[in-house]
Amino acid sequence: MSIRSTRLALLLGGSLLAAAPTVIAHHAIAAKFDETKSVTLNGIVTDVDWKNPHVHILINVKTGNDVVNWAVELESPIALQQSGWASDAVQVGDTLTVQGISARNGSKQAWARSVVMTKTGRQILMVRNTMPPAPLQPRPAPKGADGKPRLGAAPGGVLGYWAYPSATVLKDKDSNVAMDASGLLKNVAEADKVAPMQPWALALYKERQRRFLQDDPTYLNCKPPGGPRQFQQPEGVQFVEDPVRQRIFLLLGGGNSNYRILWMDGRGHKGQVGGDDDNPLYYGRAVAQWEGDTLVVDTRGFNEDFWFTNGGLPHTEQLRLVERFTRSDFDTLRYEVTIEDPGAYTRNWSTGWTMRWVADQELPKHFCQDNRP
Amino acid sequence: MKTAIFRVSLLVLCVAAGGSLLAQEGHPLKGSWIGTWGPSKAHSSDIILTLNWDGKAITGVINPGTDNMEVKNASLNPEGWLVHIEADGKNAANGQAVHYVIDGKIDNLAFRNRTVTGTWKGGSESGAFKIQRQ
Numbered sequence: 063m064s065i066r067s068t069r070l071a072l073l074l075g076g077s078l079l080a081a082a083p084t085v086i087a088h089h090a091i092a093a094k095f096d097e098t099k100s101v102t103l104n105g106i107v108t109d110v111d112w113k114n115p116h117v118h119i120l121i122n123v124k125t126g127n128d129v130v131n132w133a134v135e136l137e138s139p140i141a142l143q144q145s146g147w148a149s150d151a152v153q154v155g156d157t158l159t160v161q162g163i164s165a166r167n168g169s170k171q172a173w174a175r176s177v178v179m180t181k182t183g184r185q186i187l188m189v190r191n192t193m194p195p196a197p198l199q200p201r202p203a204p205k206g207a208d209g210k211p212r213l214g215a216a217p218g219g220v221l222g223y224w225a226y227p228s229a230t231v232l233k234d235k236d237s238n239v240a241m242d243a244s245g246l247l248k249n250v251a252e253a254d255k256v257a258p259m260q261p262w263a264l265a266l267y268k269e270r271q272r273r274f275l276q277d278d279p280t281y282l283n284c285k286p287p288g289g290p291r292q293f294q295q296p297e298g299v300q301f302v303e304d305p306v307r308q309r310i311f312l313l314l315g316g317g318n319s320n321y322r323i324l325w326m327d328g329r330g331h332k333g334q335v336g337g338d339d340d341n342p343l344y345y346g347r348a349v350a351q352w353e354g355d356t357l358v359v360d361t362r363g364f365n366e367d368f369w370f371t372n373g374g375l376p377h378t379e380q381l382r383l384v385e386r387f388t389r390s391d392f393d394t395l396r397y398e399v400t401i402e403d404p405g406a407y408t409r410n411w412s413t414g415w416t417m418r419w420v421a422d423q424e425l426p427k428h429f430c431q432d433n434r435p
Numbered sequence: 436m437k438t439a440i441f442r443v444s445l446l447v448l449c450v451a452a453g454g455s456l457l458a459q460e461g462h463p464l465k466g467s468w469i470g471t472w473g474p475s476k477a478h479s480s481d482i483i484l485t486l487n488w489d490g491k492a493i494t495g496v497i498n499p500g501t502d503n504m505e506v507k508n509a510s511l512n513p514e515g516w517l518v519h520i521e522a523d524g525k526n527a528a529n530g531q532a533v534h535y536v537i538d539g540k541i542d543n544l545a546f547r548n549r550t551v552t553g554t555w556k557g558g559s560e561s562g563a564f565k566i567q568r569q
């Protein structure tokens with residue numbers, strides 16, 4: 063291990079300790095950084111840490127007679143690489159101007175909104191999150207030999223996956239409460255309008271919001287993003303259909319790169335109402351069938367060790383999801399979900415969004431890593 | 436030496452994050468709790484609670500397998516996370532029926548090892564009460 067790497071580990075460790083006991087490892091941006099605390103840094107690069115889940119650049123910033131080492135945090139290596147950047151885009155010794163927002167806990171950390179190479183004035187390491195262009199004329203959804211739509215790769219072996227969800231937060235379809243892309247409410251007082259929560263669930267949701275979602279197990283401990291949020295991750299999902307074994311593998315690009323099985327062989331849910339009661343799962347136990355051109359997936363048997371939405375809506379082991387997948391055309395997948403959880407909600411509620419087909423590509427290789435900021 | 440520094444750094448990160456490594460994210464009272472209750476610190480007894488939430492009521496057992504007492508009239512007030520539990524048991528010394536009333540408050544709500552601290556009353560006795568979620 064190099065001295066630089068050791069210093070980086072100690073700096074990041076120290077930063078985490080500074081935040082204790084509300085430790086923030088991998089995180090939603092708002093959990094760690096304060097939108098209202100703008101900062102501009104001019105400094106010399108001392109290290110580049112090009113690793114999941116977030117890239118860090120350390121820079122020495124001269125302030126008066128002192129030199130302070132700042133940790134500048136950026137998007138993931140995947141997001142940067144997809145935008146054309148490599149780990150050698152910035153070298154030790156380069157001089158940078160960074161504009162961003164600083165950490166809530168006052169530590170010398172900043173989330174970069176703009177990174178400019180001072181020598182050339184060129185903006186670098188910006189992420190282009192551009193949805194693939196839609197064809198002028200919608201193409202029909204591909205169908206398999208059984209006449210049913212294919213949710214995965216089209217016949218002939220064309221690769222692809224689904225991403226760019228039209229919504230990244232979960233709220234009742236009739237709710238117009240304002241929140242950011244990570245599910246952080248603009249006004250916590252409007253929490254009761256997000257979904258029909260029981261009093262304890264509403265209070266817990268508000269508490270999570272007031273803590274800026276910093277306790278989200280998906281980020282904090284790489285817990286799987288079970289439930290609808292798996293379709294709201296930036297890395298997308300891929301359907302791999304296995305008609306011989308009558309099942310569909312649902313591969314996740316985000317979270318901890320896990321998978322889910324949708325059983326199509328007519329099996330029922332085991333055990334009691336809760337599903338597979340002996341073994342509650344992060345993704346539950348899913349059985350699926352076609353209703354016309356829509357795949358209907360009934361999932362039960364969830365555990366309570368994760369957040370099933372971006373933004374921290376609570377759930378219990380009584381959670382049941384009825385999901386409907388409709389490939390309305392070649393490039394569009396409609397996802398609709400009804401949430402039943404009498405343990406946390408006062409009635410069933412539903413919502414939905416669309417995803418876009420990303421053609422000719424495999425899922426991004428994103429890996430969550432515990433205890434890395 | 437470098438390896439040692441790295442391991443120490445990793446340990447620091449793990450210890451710092453330890454408070455919520457295995458969070459239980461459902462109803463805050465659900466789970467197994469272990470702690471003590473008694474008239475004083477010097478005369479406190481261990482206590483185990485298993486609590487459940489069925490969507491309408493908090494149910495559970497105090498000291499399962501030993502001096503079983505079924506939890507009754509349990510409630511959680513989200514305004515302040517106030518906990519109320521009642522149970523009927525027997526006085527260990529004379530076998531007389533005792534009605535217990537526990538009132539407390541959840542602390543460290545966001546963490547798996549959250550606690551409930553408060554007071555208990557049973558017959559003519561009362562004292563401090565503290566349990567921690569396992």
